[in-house]
C-alpha cells in the first residue's frame with residue numbers, strides 16, 4: 081500500500097457561543113492519495129469550509145475556538161505548527177481556492193502581481209522568471225490575451241475569468257494538495273463546466289491531489305474519486321464516487337439523492353426531507369440527522385459507530401438502523 | 403381542469419435599456435439592453451419558466467411585468483387588460499391578481515415589524531378583510547396552508563430559517579389571492595432538502611388555487627421538474643420557447659443544448675465529458691453583430707455573424723436561430 085499524502089484524523093472543531101461550547105465538526109476522518117480527488121459534500125453550515133480551513137491552519141487561534149485531532153501532511157501535524165512554519169506550506173505544497181472569488185482577489189493589485197507573489201516568495205524566482213511563469217499560467221487557465229491581461233486589475237475581469245485567475249494563483253507553485261472551496265458555486269453552468277474541465281486537466285497533468293468542497297451532487301459526480309457526506313458536522317457516509325451514487329447506505333444520503341431535481345430526466349415525484357437543518361447551538365445529541373430521519377429509533381440518541389459495508393473496505397457509514 | 407390555452411398574460415416585443423454612468427472624471431454612459439424584443443404568452447394554469455445565465459435579463463423581465471421597472475416599448479396584456487394603460491380600478495385589481503416572490507425574501511420584509519401584522523396590511527388596504535380580526539384569521543389560514551406554525555405570526559423576520567422565510571414570502575404573495583405569481587429564483591438560495599420542500603409546496607398551491615406561475619431560475623434541473631413550458635434567455639433575448647419535454651429532449655437552439663449538457667447530473671458516469679463552450683460571454687453593454695451567440699456557437703456560419711435571426715415559430719414553439727436542430 082502506498083501512503084496517503086494527506087490525512088485528517090478525528091478532527092473536531094468547537095466554537096464557544098454565548099458561553100457554551102458547540103461542536104461544529106465531530107471526529108472527521110479522511111485521507112487522500114496522490115492524484116486523488118475527494119469531494120466533501122453537504123448542506124449549508126454542515127462544516128465543510130471550517131474543515132478545509134483547519135487543514136491549512138487557517139482557523140484563527142483564539143480562545144473561543146477549540147480544535148482537536150490531527151491534520152497530517154507528510155507526517156507533520158499541521159495543527160502543531162506556528163503561523164510562520166505554516167507559511168512555508170501555504171501557497172506552496174498546500175494551496176486553497178476560497179469560496180468567495182470576488183472578495184478573495186485584492187482589488188488594488190494587478191492580476192500579475194497576485195499570481196507571481198507566491199513564486200517570488202517560495203520559489204525564489206527573479207521578477208522576469210515569475211512574469212513568464214505567470215503568463216504561462218494565465219494561458220493554461222485559458223485567459224485570452226494573457227500578456228495584456230497580466231497587468232490588468234481584477235475588476236476588468238468577468239466573474240468566470242476571476243475564478244480562473246484564482247485557480248492560476250492557487251496552482252502557481254504546483255501544489256501537492258489543492259483545497260477548492262465551492263470553486264464554481266458562484267458561476268454559471270457553462271462557465272462552471274469550463275472550470276471543472278480545467279481542474280480535471282490540470283490534475284491529470286500535475287498529479288496533484290484535490291479536496292473539493294461543494295453542496296452540489298452533480299459537481300460531485302463530475303469530479304470526485306471519493307466522497308465524504310457531512311450532516312451537521314458529522315461525516316455520515318464516506319465512499320467511492322461510484323458507490324455513493326449507485327449504492328448509498330445512509331438514510332440521509334439516500335434522501336438527498338431523491339430530493340434533487342434532475343436536468344437529465346423527467347421525474348414525477350420529488351421526495352423532500354421534512355424538518356430543518358439543526359443549528360449549531362441546537363444540535364441533537366447522538367446522530368444529528370435523527371430529528372429528520374424516518375428510520376429513527378431510541379439508539380439514535382447515541383452517536384452511531386462507523387460501519388463498513390460488507391466487502392467494501394472503503395465504504396463507511398454511521399447509522400444504527402441500516 | 404382549466405380551459406386549454408386561455409392566455410392570462412401576453413407579452414409582445416417589450417424592450418428595456420438601462421443607461422448607467424461609468425467613471426467619474428469623464429463619465430461614459432453605458433447602455434445595457436437588458437430586455438431585447440421579448441415576447442411570450444403564459445396560459446392559465448401553467449408554469450412558464452424563464453431560464454438563462456446570470457445577467458441575461460430574467461429578473462428585469464419579471465420586474466417589467468410587475469411594473470417595478472418601466473418598459474421602453476412593447477405591449478403587455480394581463481387578463482385582457484393592457485397593463486400600460488390601466489384605469490384606477492383596474493390597476494387596483496391587477497395589483498392583487500399579479501404577485502411576485504423575490505429571490506431574497508429577507509430584504510423585502512421590514513426587519514422591525516412582526517410577520518403577522520406585515521402580512522395583514524394589504525388585506526386592510528384593499529379592504530378584503532373588514533377588520534383586524536378577519537385579517538388575522540386569513541393570515542393564519544395561509545400560514546397553515548404554507549406550513550408555518552401559528553406562533554410565526556408574532557415573530558420577527560430574523561427569527562426564521564431560510565426555508566421558513568421563503569414560506570413567509572410565499573404566504574405574502576398569496577394573501578391577495580392572485581392569479582399569476584412571478585417567482586424569481588424562489589428556491590435558488592435554499593439547500594437541496596429545503597428546496598424540495600418549497601417546490602412541493604408551490605406545486606400543491608398551484609393545484610389547489612388554480613394558479614399560474616412565471617418561474618425564473620438558472621437551474622435546468624429545477625426547470626425540468628417544475629415547469630410546463632420554458633423560454634431560454636441569452637443576453638436579453640429569448641432564443642427558444644418550447645414545452646419542457648421538447649426543450650430537454652429536442653432542443654432547437656444550440657445554446658439550449660449547451661445549457662442542458664453543461665448542467666451537472668447527479669449520477670455516476672466515468673465517461674462523462676464536459677461540454678465546454680469556446681469563447682467568452684460577450685458584455686451586454688457591447689453586443690456583437692449578427693446573432694449574439696455566434697462567437698460561442700459550434701454551428702455559426704458567416705451569415706450568423708452578420709444577420710440577427712428573428713424569433714420564429716418552429717415545431718410547437720419558437721426559436722431564434724438560422725440553423726435550428
Ligand SMILES: Nc1ncnc2c1ncn2[C@@H]1O[C@H](COP(=O)(O)OP(=O)(O)OP(=O)(O)O)[C@@H](O)[C@H]1O
Pocket residue numbers: 095104122123124125126127128129130131179295360
Ligand atoms: N468563527 C466562527 N465562530 C463561530 N461559529 C462559526 C465560525 N465559523 C463557522 N462557524 C459555524 O460553524 C458551522 C460550519 O460552518 P462552515 O462555514 O464550515 O459551513 P459550510 O459547510 O462551509 O457551509 P456553506 O455551504 O454555507 O459554505 C456553521 O454553523 C457556522 O455558523
Ligand SMILES: Nc1ncnc2c1ncn2[C@@H]1O[C@H](COP(=O)(O)OP(=O)(O)OP(=O)(O)O)[C@@H](O)[C@H]1O
Pocket residue numbers: 420421422434435436454455456457458459460461462463620686
Ligand atoms: N437598475 C439597473 N441599472 C443598470 N443595469 C441594470 C439594472 N438592473 C439590471 N441591469 C443589467 O441588466 C442586465 C440584466 O440583469 P438581470 O438582473 O435582469 O439579469 P438576471 O438574468 O436576472 O441575472 P441573475 O441570474 O444574475 O439574477 C444585466 O447586465 C444587469 O447588469
Ligand SMILES: [Mg+2]
Pocket residue numbers: 128129130179261
Ligand atoms: Mg462553506
Ligand SMILES: [Mg+2]
Pocket residue numbers: 460461462587
Ligand atoms: Mg435575477
